[in-house]
Amino acid sequence: TQLLEQSPQFLSIQEGENLTVYCNSSSVFSSLQWYRQEPGEGPVLLVTVVTGGEVKKLKRLTFQFGDARKDSSLHITAAQPGDTGLYLCAGSGTYKYIFGTGTRLKVLA
Amino acid sequence: ETGVTQTPRHLVMGMTNKKSLKCEQHLGHNAMYWYKQSAKKPLELMFVYSLEERVENNSVPSRFSPECPNSSHLFLHLHTLQPEDSALYLCASSQDAGQLSYEQYFGPGTRLTVT
Numbered sequence: 001t002q003l004l005e006q007s008p009q010f011l012s013i014q015e016g017e018n019l020t021v022y023c024n025s026s027s028v029f030s031s032l033q034w035y036r037q038e039p040g041e042g043p044v045l046l047v048t049v050v051t052g053g054e055v056k057k058l059k060r061l062t063f064q065f066g067d068a069r070k071d072s073s074l075h076i077t078a079a080q081p082g083d084t085g086l087y088l089c090a091g092s093g094t095y096k097y098i099f100g101t102g103t104r105l106k107v108l109a
Numbered sequence: 110e111t112g113v114t115q116t117p118r119h120l121v122m123g124m125t126n127k128k129s130l131k132c133e134q135h136l137g138h139n140a141m142y143w144y145k146q147s148a149k150k151p152l153e154l155m156f157v158y159s160l161e162e163r164v165e166n167n168s169v170p171s172r173f174s175p176e177c178p179n180s181s182h183l184f185l186h187l188h189t190l191q192p193e194d195s196a197l198y199l200c201a202s203s204q205d206a207g208q209l210s211y212e213q214y215f216g217p218g219t220r221l222t223v224t
Contacts, residue, residue: 004151033212033213035215040217040218040220041217041218042111042113042115042199042200042201042215042216042217042218043152043199043215044111044215045212045213045214048212088152090152090213097154097213098151099151099152100151101151102151
């Protein structure tokens with residue numbers, strides 16, 4: 001069974017701080033996506049990473065796929081209240097698409 | 110606006126009622142999905158349709174019955190639900206169901222409460 005564990009589960013920080021969210025598995029994934037979900041809405045795709053070691057940047061967000069394609073991280077620089085939400089990673093494996101346990105981020109003004 | 114719409118956004122139903130959730134995608138995708146999102150649990154994949162054919166059913170109870178009349182529309186028919194079925198039900202679509210890159214586009218969800 002492929003599982004995706006995210007840490008931390010909850011994170012509350014002040015505006016302007018940096019943070020990193022982790023997505024870990026013991027299984028290898030063909031690709032990995034990161035989504036952000038705001039209250040009352042569905043998840044919105046942020047990025048897809050495919051190659052081991054790949055780094056992608058989206059404004060203040062930096063995504064990295066582990067060399068072995070088993071883990072990923074999301075780093076946010078100078079967090080803003082608009083970054084508040086549930087961050088989900090999702091991996092595609094053998095005939096499966098699995099979502100992580102989620103990290104709920106709150107950025108205080 | 111993700112190109113995936115869901116109705117209704119909120120639904121309250123009794124355990125003996127029959128209701129249906131509707132999803133429509135305007136992206137020209139070939140695959141559609143139903144997910145269940147409960148508090149403190151990861152998103153649970155319920156059903157996958159590819160070109161209107163069901164390709165995955167993740168041991169979902171028969172009180173949930175999906176229907177995909179065409180590649181743009183997906184329904185979830187509900188009957189004799191239990192209170193533990195209360196959750197956010199999300200519809201999603203992707204270009205295909207068998208690709209290595211499973212980028213999915215989600216609707217806003219239907220918040221279901223079973224009383």
